[in-house]
Amino acid sequence: MDTFLSIDEVARRTGLSAHTLRYYERIGLIGPVARGSDGRRRYSAADVAWIGFLLRLRGTRMPVASMQAFARLRAAGDHTAGERRQMLEKHLATVVAEIATLQHSAAALADKIAHYRRLEDTGAAPQPSSRRKR
Amino acid sequence: MDTFLSIDEVARRTGLSAHTLRYYERIGLIGPVARGSDGRRRYSAADVAWIGFLLRLRGTRMPVASMQAFARLRAAGDHTAGERRQMLEKHLATVVAEIATLQHSAAALADKIAHYRRLEDTGAAPQPSSRRKR
DNA sequence: GCTTGACTTAGAGCGTGCTCGAACGCCTAG
DNA sequence: CTAGGCGTTCGAGCACGCTCTAAGTCAAGC
Numbered sequence: 096m097d098t099f100l101s102i103d104e105v106a107r108r109t110g111l112s113a114h115t116l117r118y119y120e121r122i123g124l125i126g127p128v129a130r131g132s133d134g135r136r137r138y139s140a141a142d143v144a145w146i147g148f149l150l151r152l153r154g155t156r157m158p159v160a161s162m163q164a165f166a167r168l169r170a171a172g173d174h175t176a177g178e179r180r181q182m183l184e185k186h187l188a189t190v191v192a193e194i195a196t197l198q199h200s201a202a203a204l205a206d207k208i209a210h211y212r213r214l215e216d217t218g219a220a221p222q223p224s225s226r227r228k229r
Numbered sequence: 230m231d232t233f234l235s236i237d238e239v240a241r242r243t244g245l246s247a248h249t250l251r252y253y254e255r256i257g258l259i260g261p262v263a264r265g266s267d268g269r270r271r272y273s274a275a276d277v278a279w280i281g282f283l284l285r286l287r288g289t290r291m292p293v294a295s296m297q298a299f300a301r302l303r304a305a306g307d308h309t310a311g312e313r314r315q316m317l318e319k320h321l322a323t324v325v326a327e328i329a330t331l332q333h334s335a336a337a338l339a340d341k342i343a344h345y346r347r348l349e350d351t352g353a354a355p356q357p358s359s360r361r362k363r
Numbered sequence: 364g365c366t367t368g369a370c371t372t373a374g375a376g377c378g379t380g381c382t383c384g385a386a387c388g389c390c391t392a393g
Numbered sequence: 394c395t396a397g398g399c400g401t402t403c404g405a406g407c408a409c410g411c412t413c414t415a416a417g418t419c420a421a422g423c
Binding site: 112114115118122133134135158159160 | 379380381382383388389390
């Protein structure tokens with residue numbers, strides 16, 4: 096199984112740049128990646144899966160510092176699983192809260208838009224760049 | 230009606246710092262605020278309402294540059310209402326999309342947590358810092 | 364008059380998360 | 394042997410959104 100990927104392949108698959116992948120490794124988000132005899136990185140499937148997980152955390156705006164903490168726990172071994180679970184639970188709670196406030200804000204935005212629409216339909220200046228066919 | 234507020238009062242009410250309020254004014258997010266005879270800012274109720282709206286936009290992660298664009302349109306007069314509505318609609322769409330991906334991620338997080346919980350219950354090392362009374 | 368304290372401006376500095384540049388190494392093709 | 398291309402490290406630089414400092418003004422209280 097030649098299941099090892101070059102940094103460019105991983106970049107392509109994850110959407111991160113090679114620069115960013117090296118950066119993540121530097122700051123400890125990604126554990127030391129295996130190297131070929133020429134010193135180049137050879138990412139395993141597990142590495143890629145972990146990066147995918149990191150991207151999910153990032154997508155929920157977990158700060159890099161927290162991801163680092165999580166990565167450290169992971170590297171420390173199985174006995175930190177409980178701690179890791181707690182981190183995730185805490186983070187999940189903030190994500191859920193954020194979803195709620197976003198939904199709230201989305202509703203407010205929709206109201207504002209409706210307000211604008213009313214303004215326009217009440218015969219104010221017609222929109223130049225908007226085909227607003229009632 | 231002494232409906233004018235000092236910068237500190239506005240800071241208190243909006244949760245922004247006085248520094249940030251001045252900064253927002255400097256970069257054009259908040260139009261020129263009226264001044265008292267002593268040169269100090271005197272915020273009107275309309276100013277405060279506008280700041281509230283800005284905060285909502287910020288809460289949905291609208292970039293400052295976009296808020297500036299919106300503020301410019303607003304300052305340009307009523308005839309930009311259509312354009313402003315379009316901006317809001319576009320932004321609302323991104324907010325809705327983001328809510329969706331956050332929900333997706335939240336579900337994935339919940340799965341991961343469940344996974345950890347399973348690990349723990351399958352008799353791995355007991356958690357030191359977790360009273361997991363099955 | 365002097366002090367205190369809240370305000371003003373202009374501009375420098377900072378935390379976060381990348382992003383890029385410079386200089387070099389190694390492999391392959393021609 | 395040389396050139397090209399892709400990788401490496403180390404460190405500087407950047408975009409964003411504030412945040413703070415410095416130096417000064419003004420009004421009120423002692």
